[in-house]
Every structure is written in C-alpha cells, then in structure tokens.
Amino acid sequence: MIDRRTLALLVTLCLGQVLLISAQVQSQGGVPLLQVAAFDAFARVQRVTTAITDAVTGVWSGYFGLRGVARENAELRQQLLDMAVELQQQRAISSQVRSLEELLGLKAAVPVETVAARVIAGNITPGTLTVAIDRGTDDGLAPDMAVIGAEGVIGRVINPVASHAATVQLLVDANAAAAIVFERSQTGAIAVGGQSDGTLRAEFVPVLADIEPGELVTTSGQDRVFPPGFPVGTVESISGAGTPNRTIRIRPAADFSHLDVVLVVLTPPPPLPAATEAR
Amino acid sequence: MKFTSVLVTVVVGVLLQVALARFTVGGTWVFDLVLVAVVFAGLQWGPTAGMIGGTLGGLLQDLLSGTIAGVSGLAKTLVGFVAGLIGTQFVLTRAHGRSIIVAGCSIVHRVLMLALTGLIEQHWPGTTWGAMLAETIVNTAAGFVLFQLVATVPGLVARQRLGRRAGFGRRQW
Numbered sequence: 001m002i003d004r005r006t007l008a009l010l011v012t013l014c015l016g017q018v019l020l021i022s023a024q025v026q027s028q029g030g031v032p033l034l035q036v037a038a039f040d041a042f043a044r045v046q047r048v049t050t051a052i053t054d055a056v057t058g059v060w061s062g063y064f065g066l067r068g069v070a071r072e073n074a075e076l077r078q079q080l081l082d083m084a085v086e087l088q089q090q091r092a093i094s095s096q097v098r099s100l101e102e103l104l105g106l107k108a109a110v111p112v113e114t115v116a117a118r119v120i121a122g123n124i125t126p127g128t129l130t131v132a133i134d135r136g137t138d139d140g141l142a143p144d145m146a147v148i149g150a151e152g153v154i155g156r157v158i159n160p161v162a163s164h165a166a167t168v169q170l171l172v173d174a175n176a177a178a179a180i181v182f183e184r185s186q187t188g189a190i191a192v193g194g195q196s197d198g199t200l201r202a203e204f205v206p207v208l209a210d211i212e213p214g215e216l217v218t219t220s221g222q223d224r225v226f227p228p229g230f231p232v233g234t235v236e237s238i239s240g241a242g243t244p245n246r247t248i249r250i251r252p253a254a255d256f257s258h259l260d261v262v263l264v265v266l267t268p269p270p271p272l273p274a275a276t277e278a279r
Numbered sequence: 280m281k282f283t284s285v286l287v288t289v290v291v292g293v294l295l296q297v298a299l300a301r302f303t304v305g306g307t308w309v310f311d312l313v314l315v316a317v318v319f320a321g322l323q324w325g326p327t328a329g330m331i332g333g334t335l336g337g338l339l340q341d342l343l344s345g346t347i348a349g350v351s352g353l354a355k356t357l358v359g360f361v362a363g364l365i366g367t368q369f370v371l372t373r374a375h376g377r378s379i380i381v382a383g384c385s386i387v388h389r390v391l392m393l394a395l396t397g398l399i400e401q402h403w404p405g406t407t408w409g410a411m412l413a414e415t416i417v418n419t420a421a422g423f424v425l426f427q428l429v430a431t432v433p434g435l436v437a438r439q440r441l442g443r444r445a446g447f448g449r450r451q452w
Contacts (some may be wrong), residue, residue: 001324002364005325006326009327009330009331010326010330010356010360013334013356014356014357015329016350016351016377017334017338017353017356018349018353020348020349020352021347021348021349021350021395021399024347024348024349025347025399034348035342035345035348038339038343039342039343039344039345042293042297042339042343045294046297046298049294049297049298050298050301051356052298053301054299067439074448094436119301120301121297121298121300121301122296122297122299122301123300123301123309123344124293124296124297124300124302124313124340124343124344125311125340125341125343125344125351126309126310126311127392127404128311128344128345128346130344130345131301132297132343158345159345160342167344167345169345174404194404196407196409196410227426247335259301261411
C-alpha cells in the first residue's frame with residue numbers, strides 16, 4: 001500500500017516539525033532570522049500582487065463602477081462640511097485646554113509622530129488576524145509600535161519586521177490586548193480580542209464600576225504600546241450586570257474588513273510615573 | 280519535475296492567499312488556499328507530493344504570519360499525506376468528487392490546528408462551528424474551480440491546436 005520510504009519521510013517530517021515547535025515553545029521565541037528572511041522575500045512579491053489587484057480594482061471602480069458617484073459626491077461634501085465644523089470646535093477646545101495647561105503649569109502632551117503605511121497582504125493563516133504593511137525597519141518601524149486608523153486603534157507591530165515590510169497584529173486577534181479606559185466612568189481595564197463575533201472583551205473591570213452600553217472606550221496608555229486617548233470602540237453589550245461574572249463586549253471603532261492605509265505610531269508612549277512603575 | 284510542480288502549486292497557493300485575504304481581513308469569510316493547493320498536490324501526484332507540499336506550504340504560512348513555526352506545517356503535512364493516500368486508493372476523476380476530499384481535509388485540518396494550538400497554549404482556542412463551516416465552503420468552492428480548470432483547460436487547448444492544424448491543412452490544399 002505505502003512503501004517504507006514514504007512512511008519514513010512522513011515520520012521524519014512530522015518529527016522535525018514537532019521538535020521545531022517544542023524548541024520555540026521552550027525558548028518562548030520564534031525563529032527570527034528565518035522568519036524575517038521569508039517575510040522579506042515574500043513582501044516584495046506581495047507588493048507586486050497588491051499593485052496588480054489595485055490596478056484591476058482601480059480600472060473596475062474608475063470605469064465600470066461609476067454608478068452612484070454623484071450621490072456619493074454629495075454625501076462626501078456634506079461629510080466634509082460636518083467635519084470642518086467639528087474641526088473648528090476641536091480647535092477651540094484644544095486652545096482652551098492649552099491655556100488651562102499653561103495656567104496649571106502642566107507639561108504639554110508629547111505629539112505623536114506617525115508614518116503612513118499601506119496594507120499589502122491579509123492574514124496568511126486563517127485563525128490568526130494579522131496583516132502585512134509596506135513599511136519596515138528602514139522606515140523606523142520596530143515591534144510593539146502602535147498602529148492606528150482613521151476610526152481608531154488597529155493593532156500593533158509584531159515580529160517579523162523586514163526592511164520594507166512589517167506584520168501587524170490586529171486588535172481582534174486571539175493574542176491581542178490593549179489597556180483601555182471607559183470614557184464616562186474613567187474605569188481602567190484590558191480589552192482582549194479573540195471573540196468569534198469580532199468584538200473585544202473587557203477584562204479586569206472592577207465589579208462596582210458603572211459601565212453603560214454605548215460608552216466610548218479609549219486607550220489608557222498603561223500598556224506602553226498604545227498612546228493614550230485613541231478610540232478603541234464603544235460598549236456594545238453588558239451581560240451578567242451586578243455579578244462578578246459580568247461580561248462587557250466592545251464593538252471596535254475600526255473596520256477591520258476594509259483596511260487599506262494605516263498609521264504607525266513611531267513615538268513611544270511617555271514613561272509611566274515613577275510611583276506607578278515602582279508598584 | 281514532480282517536486283518543481285509541487286513547489287509551484289504551493290507558492291501559487293500562498294500568493295493567492297496573501298493577495299485575496301487582504302479583502303477579507305476580520306471578516307466572516309476565511310479561506311485557506313494553501314490547503315487547497317496541498318490537497319490538489321496530494322490528489323494529483325500522490326502521498327509523498329502531498330506531504331512535501333504540506334510541509335512547504337504550512338511552514339511558509341507559519342513563517343509569514345509570525346506564529347510558532349511548525350504548527351500549520353505539521354497539520355498540512357498530515358492532511359497532504361492523507362489526501363495523497365485517498366487519491367491513490369480511489370479513482371477520483373470528477374471535480375465534485377475531488378472537492379468533497381477538499382471539504383473533508385478542511386475540517387480535519389482545522390481540528391488539527393485547534394488541537395495543536397490548544398496543546399501549546401494549554402487552553403482550547405475559541406472558534407465557532409459557523410466559522411469552520413464558512414471556511415470549508417469557501418475552500419471546497421475554490422477546490423472545485425481548480426479541479427474543473429485542470430480537467431477542462433488541457434482538453435480546450437488540445438482542441439484549439441487541432442482546429443488550428445486542420446485550418447492550416449485546408450489553406451495548404
């Protein structure tokens with residue numbers, strides 16, 4: 001039925017991979033050199049395939065998908081107008097805050113330096129929610145840098161990071177987490193991914209904390225990855241309220257199914273106060 | 280020659296996976312075109328080709344996604360071998376028959392992946408039957424298209440060549 005050589009090869013291949021897995025599990029690390037080399041080589045190909053697919057979709061949307069453009073244009077104009085008004089309001093608030101900071105003698109917040117990157121590939125392995133972007137170590141990227149989008153937090157840079165490409169772990173991935181704060185109640189917690197419905201689960205929320213559905217959730221900066229104040233999402237549902245088993249689901253602000261351009265935060269979050277760090 | 284064919288099949292699978300997965304990130308519809316390529320290699324060229332394709336494709340997936348290298352590799356090696364074994368034991372010439380093997384392999388692969396991840400992380404990773412079913416459906420559909428293409432294209436090309444030759448003959452006389 002099966003010759004010995006085939007069986008021997010099967011056993012060798014399986015055993016080799018079991019040893020490879022156990023070596024990584026024991027050392028708590030990956031195979032960085034091999035990973036970076038493979039990722040770097042494929043990133044070039046990914047960039048080409050992205051250019052081709054973008055050209056095809058560009059031709060489609062540019063020539064064939066023009067139906068409804070006038071309507072979309074009107075909607076966008078309205079949006080632009082609304083945003084201009086909002087921007088003016090934000091500017092007014094910002095100047096008020098600055099003058100208050102000056103009055104109180106507070107140190108101004110560190111401006112966040114970002115670099116724009118394009119998503120060039122999706123999650124190669126189903127089950128792990130990662131994307132590849134077209135910026136790497138040559139652009140100043142390093143692991144654990146925060147990645148944000150127009151609507152909110154997207155994720156963080158993880159290994160492998162090549163010279164012109166990097167991997168981003170999305171916030172909804174099973175191994176992703178971020179330190180958050182509920183805006184209304186100012187309660188700190190940890191948002192973790194891995195939910196089958198694409199939401200985030202809030203962990204370590206004090207039992208007595210008053211959380212309401214619809215409440216805005218932002219980053220707290222306590223994880224030293226995500227700068228504070230960036231929107232993470234809104235509280236979607238609370239089950240088992242008033243019990244220690246209360247489950248809080250957060251609907252992410254970012255739409256992970258349409259990722260095109262993202263911003264990588266190059267500035268690390270400010271260090272925690274000495275007292276907090278000592279604790 | 281067989282190794283080159285397996286390598287090309289797997290690399291094309293990986294390229295298609297990274298190119299198309301960009302449009303479904305975070306969505307409900309997940310697929311594994313590398314697995315489809317591995318099953319194709321197994322059914323087309325036998326168990327050795329299936330397991331080598333599985334090892335190459337799986338390891339490449341692991342290295343590119345930044346996860347523990349070997350998890351997907353091990354799962355795909357076993358699935359590729361089983362697909363190759365089925366291919367040698369049963370006569371599967373029709374595309375829909377081969378697609379059913381893809382469906383079965385998708386489920387076995389997902390269960391293997393969950394089991395391996397569970398063993399490593401010491402807890403059963405969260406997954407739903409719906410997500411597994413969606414992945415199986417998309418993989419099966421992709422497999423059906425691939426097998427149908429492989430069955431149809433060579434005949435189509437041969438017929439076109441024959442037609443061209445016949446036309447050339449008529450012109451000569």
